[in-house]
Amino acid sequence: MNLVADFLCLLACLTLVTCDRVYVHPFNLFSFNESDCEKLEKLVQEGKTVVPVSIESQTTPEYEGGMNDNELEAPSLSTWGEKERSYLSDLVYVLGMRFYSALQEAQRGQNVLLSPTSLYSSLVSFYLGASNQTALDLQSLLGFVPPSGNPDCTSTAVGSNFLSSLRTIERLVKSGDEELLFSKTLSLFCAPGIALFQLFMEHLLPSADAFNARAVDFANPGEAVKQINAFVEAKGEGQSEALLADMDPSAQLLFAVDTRLAANVKQAFLLKEPQEFWVDSDTKVLVPMLSITGTFRYQTDASGAFSAVEVPLSRTALLVLLQPVGGSDLEHLESQESLQTSAWLQHLAPREIKLKLPALTLEDSSDLQELLADMKMPALLGKGADFSKISNDSLTVGKVINKAFFKLASDGTDQPEDPAAQKEDGMYLDVTLNRPFLFAVFEKQSRAMLFLGRVVNPLHED
Known part of the structure; x- marks a missing residue:
């Protein structure tokens, strides 16, 4: 079959995806049993929570700690078959192209940069915290149908498997040559006094090189923006530009990922x-x-x-x-x-x-809330969404920022x-x-x- 025919076939597939097409491939990424569900259900019932410290705190809270990549086993996809690898990469690719299409329209005549793996893992993170119809809607957007059973167990078990698999892929990139530097930072900002479930935090902790969770008074949006931008700049040692220009004072949770690659x-x-x-x-x-x-x-x-x-x-x-x-x-x-x-x-x-x-130096930032609105899904992470596995408080999710940075340079080789x-x-x-x-x-x-x-x-x- 020639390329033109290939293109037409895949365009038809993408059209079906736009119409909420889902895949049914319960490979190892979906593997969990009833005992896993019982353990997860027990942890959910215990409901241990963490109240993030103020963004003004000068000490690193215990919940932000954990093993770094140097303490983990070497990343490997050896347990995956070719189908599993292809399946996950296809899911990431299809959703990434949908987001690119939305950005392409919004940024006509401009440079565009995004990280499909980062965007996908951001949605998986919210899937981990979602319940009821919100979990089902996110599952549909992510492109898969997991095995039947306890839906709360499914979203937690499957979501954690996907997040772990995506992180393995990112760690493989980090384990490459010294000429390539890859890093990922995940930050959560919530309103003061909001208690976040410890289980949710523990799932997010290993999904990035650095994890931050701090409390910010969103009621004063101007001051909150200054505090968040200063915090992110300090944590990134000046590498990252301002994260926010504005914010909604009614928001109670802000999610931000900064993914960087320099080669x-x-x-x-x-x-x-x-x-x-x-x-x-x-x-x-x-x-x-x-x-x-x-x-x-x-x-x-x-x-x-x-x-x-x-x-x-x-x-x-x-x-x-x-x-x-x-x-x-x-x-x-x-x-x-x-x-x-x-x-x-x-x-x-x-x-x-x-x-x-x-030679390239590109940096771009996108808000998942805006992208979802452009894709006619403004309510998916909106005010009516059910994130009762993130917190007992009825959370209003504000911006969901995904920043991407890419630099391409010479290794210093003489001409x-x-x-x-x-x-x-x-x-x-x-x-x-x-x-x-x-x-x-x-x-x-x-x-x-x-x-x-x-x-x-x-x-x-x-």
Whole structure:
């Protein structure tokens, strides 16, 4: 079957997903038994709670502690079969593309960056705290139907398995070469005096490199925004920009995830002079450009509308670049081929390539509440949602922020003699990304999509 047919088939699948299509694949990710349910039910009935300390506290509370990655066993997907890996990565991919489509409309003509794994795990976190219809609605959006049985046990057991599996994927990326740095920070902010269930907190604690839970007086939104931004900046040692611009004073819970990846590409060198990058047919800018020559997996689609090249970032992460060719434009690519997994990872074949692409520093932030509203699901995490497994208090969830940061740079390699000049003409294929393009970063084993981005102007960080 050719690529065009593949694209049409998957577009039909995505259309079905938009209409609340769900998958039925109870693999190991769903494995739990009645004894597990009994243990979970007992913990829920005990109802131990934690009241987060004030954001102004200078001490680290005990509930924010726990094992770091150095104390954990080496991450492994060896217990997963190929179907399990493919299943989870497909769920992440499909939902990530739905969110990308919403951002694409909201940020036309701008750079876009998001982390599909982070967005998915954020929703799984709320699934862990959800009950009744809210749990069922989140389950549908996440794309799976777990085994029948006690629904409270199901959301807790299945949700914790999914969260653990996603974290294993992220830790695999962290275990790669030193040239790649990956980190994830999860922060919860709640109104003073709100008691959060300890079981919920314990599920979230290992899902990120750093976990923070603090109390903030949301009734004074201006001061709350200042306090939260200062807290996040201090915890991130100045790496992260302001988290919030405003907030709803009626909110009682704010959820924020900051996912960051910086890669120094092996054997890539920075060209001595900035190169032209065409933002559109009439506008060009001069940007720092990287060059790397080697054997990379590559394809041009059957219709000649786009090309894709896969570049290893480390032993554990792959960068895939999609750019329009043959007179096609990015908007056409986004509306069709970019929605297809085959465009990213299938039909690629080794090719000797001389690749030039911009050095990148991108940072973007999205609010899941806004994205869900754009997707016609404003009530999913809204005021009527049931999160009785997060707290006995009837919580109003405010913003659910997902920040993503991606940096692509040289590993410091000096510019070598042109290796292409040492070979016969035509031995190397020249691929230059000098106009708007798409990119994605995948974890190598699971093929889970960690980052997805659109580059319209490399000089703009967001």
